Amino acid sequence: MRKYLKLSPMITSSGLEQAFLFGVANGCIYILLATGLNLIFGVMKLVNFAHGQLLMVGAFITYEVTTLAGLNPYLAILVAMGSVALIGMGMEKFAFSRIRGTEKLNEIFISLGLIYVFENLATLLWVNNYNIRIPSPLGGLSVAVGEVTIGYDRLVAMGIVIVILVGLVFLTKRTKIGLAMRATSQKTDAAKLMGINVDRVYLFTFAIGAALAGASGALYGILNPFYPTIGALPTIKAFAIIILGGLGSIPGAVVGGLLYGIAENMTSYIVGGGTWQDAIAFILLIAVLVVKPTGIFGEKGE
Amino acid sequence: MEYGTKILALFRSKKTIYASIVIALVAALPVVVRSPFIVGQVFTLMLVFAIYASSWNLLAYSGQGSLGHAAFLGIGGFASSLLALRTGMPPIVGLILGGFVSAAIGFLIGLACVRLKAWFLAMVTFGFSVIIVTIMIQYDSVFGGVVGFPTIPIASQVFPFPFFYATLAITVVSILAIVLIMKSKFGLAFKAIRENELEAKMSGINAAKYRLIAFVISTFFAGLAGGLYAQTTLFIQNSIFEASNSFLPLIMSVIGGLSTIEGPIIGSVIIVSINSFLPLTDKYLQPLSPLFPGVSNVGPPLRLLGLGIFLILVVIFLPKGVISLLHKGYDYLRSEPTKTVKSNGKA
Numbered sequence: 102m103r104k105y106l107k108l109s110p111m112i113t114s115s116g117l118e119q120a121f122l123f124g125v126a127n128g129c130i131y132i133l134l135a136t137g138l139n140l141i142f143g144v145m146k147l148v149n150f151a152h153g154q155l156l157m158v159g160a161f162i163t164y165e166v167t168t169l170a171g172l173n174p175y176l177a178i179l180v181a182m183g184s185v186a187l188i189g190m191g192m193e194k195f196a197f198s199r200i201r202g203t204e205k206l207n208e209i210f211i212s213l214g215l216i217y218v219f220e221n222l223a224t225l226l227w228v229n230n231y232n233i234r235i236p237s238p239l240g241g242l243s244v245a246v247g248e249v250t251i252g253y254d255r256l257v258a259m260g261i262v263i264v265i266l267v268g269l270v271f272l273t274k275r276t277k278i279g280l281a282m283r284a285t286s287q288k289t290d291a292a293k294l295m296g297i298n299v300d301r302v303y304l305f306t307f308a309i310g311a312a313l314a315g316a317s318g319a320l321y322g323i324l325n326p327f328y329p330t331i332g333a334l335p336t337i338k339a340f341a342i343i344i345l346g347g348l349g350s351i352p353g354a355v356v357g358g359l360l361y362g363i364a365e366n367m368t369s370y371i372v373g374g375g376t377w378q379d380a381i382a383f384i385l386l387i388a389v390l391v392v393k394p395t396g397i398f399g400e401k402g403e
Numbered sequence: 404m405e406y407g408t409k410i411l412a413l414f415r416s417k418k419t420i421y422a423s424i425v426i427a428l429v430a431a432l433p434v435v436v437r438s439p440f441i442v443g444q445v446f447t448l449m450l451v452f453a454i455y456a457s458s459w460n461l462l463a464y465s466g467q468g469s470l471g472h473a474a475f476l477g478i479g480g481f482a483s484s485l486l487a488l489r490t491g492m493p494p495i496v497g498l499i500l501g502g503f504v505s506a507a508i509g510f511l512i513g514l515a516c517v518r519l520k521a522w523f524l525a526m527v528t529f530g531f532s533v534i535i536v537t538i539m540i541q542y543d544s545v546f547g548g549v550v551g552f553p554t555i556p557i558a559s560q561v562f563p564f565p566f567f568y569a570t571l572a573i574t575v576v577s578i579l580a581i582v583l584i585m586k587s588k589f590g591l592a593f594k595a596i597r598e599n600e601l602e603a604k605m606s607g608i609n610a611a612k613y614r615l616i617a618f619v620i621s622t623f624f625a626g627l628a629g630g631l632y633a634q635t636t637l638f639i640q641n642s643i644f645e646a647s648n649s650f651l652p653l654i655m656s657v658i659g660g661l662s663t664i665e666g667p668i669i670g671s672v673i674i675v676s677i678n679s680f681l682p683l684t685d686k687y688l689q690p691l692s693p694l695f696p697g698v699s700n701v702g703p704p705l706r707l708l709g710l711g712i713f714l715i716l717v718v719i720f721l722p723k724g725v726i727s728l729l730h731k732g733y734d735y736l737r738s739e740p741t742k743t744v745k746s747n748g749k750a
């Protein structure tokens with residue numbers, strides 16, 4: 102074990118470039134997770150601390166569909182999104198909707214219960230599959246960008262994130278349900294008076310947020326090894342991103358996610374990776390919150 | 404009412420009598436149950452977690468939910484054990500100093516936390532418990548937590564269980580102190596901030612100051628519990644910082660009854676019993692194993708799964724915890740005669 106914090110012996114410009122590109126790709130996965138969390142918060146004013154566990158479930162579902170049914174993992178993402186959306190609706194219907202309007206701390210308690218449920222169900226079902234990865238037909242293929250190489254999988258992942266985000270913006274800005282979501286987010290009581298079924302909007306929002314987590318789980322599982330207790334750290338990273346980007350703002354989450362992914366990979370490259378990588382996230386998070394308790398782009402009030 | 408008269412009234416009330424009876428019964432337990440495992444580990448651990456959960460509960464009483472209290476449990480545990488080990492001071496002094504070290508660090512973290520909303524605070528405290536593990540690993544030559552080390556015992560854990568009685572005394576004093584704080588001006592301010600921060604501020608309560616006070620007091624008792632925890636297990640290593648130790652006081656307080664005095668104590672008795680005795684029934688779960696081929700022992704994940712479901716059910720259906728059931732039962736017993744009269748009158 103290293104006793105002292107040492108800089109890597111060789112920091113090269115191509116190494117930094119590589120870390121930057123990897124950071125962008127990882128950032129994209131976190132963006133999906135953070136956007137889902139943010140969407141749920143924006144519309145429902147509810148924080149789902151079990152969001153990272155949905156990522157984990159999404160990764161395992163994609164793995165099962167890919168290995169058992171032999172489906173292309175990039176098509177399996179759709180299956181993961183659909184099933185995780187259903188799970189999310191279940192969470193909202195049977196847990197979170199029951200405590201609406203009660204103390205804020207109850208959300209944290211319910212989330213914690215859900216974390217125990219998801220992690221231990223996953224342990225029972227999948228503990229054999231420790232540190233697995235979703236097999237991808239593009240695995241091992243890479244393309245040279247200047248001095249560095251980047252895997253096709255990472256490029257495809259970025260593309261998929263962009264497509265999903267464009268779809269999400271279309272959904273919220275151009276459709277009727279999107280309008281209802283925005284109305285509910287702005288003023289719940291007024292939305293009710295306008296004949297919007299707020300409970301259904303909430304259910305739909307939760308389904309979309311969970312589907313985003315499912316998609317991020319599938320991409321995470323293609324790029325990184327995973328196991329049943331993988332969910333906790335992504336939740337916190339998504340949180341850090343939201344705090345960087347401001348609660349409730351989707352563009353903020355995109356900017357925050359990219360910044361975070363790049364910062365994380367660059368620091369881990371410069372410091373030499375390992376133990377400090379995750380701690381840096383928190384040091385950053387705490388520093389930001391000390392200076393500005395509402396987040397960098399956060400508005401006053403919420 | 405003046406604080407003094409209020410406290411006097413508290414001491415004269417029936418609650419004090421009940422509490423004394425409970426303490427006397429607990430003190431008599433080791434005479435009946437002489438098993439070193441049950442008294443030395445299970446009962447003592449219940450007392451330690453009663454302090455720990457009460458410290459978390461006091462923080463929640465002021466509207467702050469910590470998800471990283473294990474950091475302070477661990478700081479208290481390591482500080483007290485290392486002080487006793489390295490400086491040769493009596494372990495009991497180390498124990499109390501451990502609480503102060505934890506409170507000092509709690510003060511610094513609290514400074515960062517007091518202005519945050521519930522969920523931000525939860526994340527920052529959780530983040531701090533991750534950072535502290537990183538620091539512990541990086542400077543392992545100082546702390547020695549990766550491999551761990553045995554602690555110097557305060558008192559023996561075998562019959563007549565002096566350590567159990569020492570822990571009982573510390574627990575009674577700690578919980579009494581927490582009760583007195585909750586009933587004092589501070590407690591009133593904590594409650595006001597929790598119920599409605601804006602109104603509390605308008606009534607002239609400096610919310611940030613009182614939250615910081617709650618944070619420091621809470622981390623002091625968490626550190627004290629950490630020292631006792633290291634004494635109970637007679638060994639300390641970095642695993643004391645793990646997330647489940649942060650979640651346990653929350654689960655205990657919520658299941659027992661949030662923001663009450665008895666809640667965390669009852670929660671601690673329930674959860675420590677589950678964790679200590681249910682593993683003994685693991686062998687009966689073996690028939691389930693073929694259903695989950697990868698798992699060598701289905702007991703632990705099934706227990707934790709059950710705990711998660713239990714927590715959700717309690718939050719939804721018993722928002723005031725198991726203690727509310729006891730209160731209901733008590734009220735029912737007391738009001739039964741009048742009820743029968745009423746129903747007779749109606750019939």
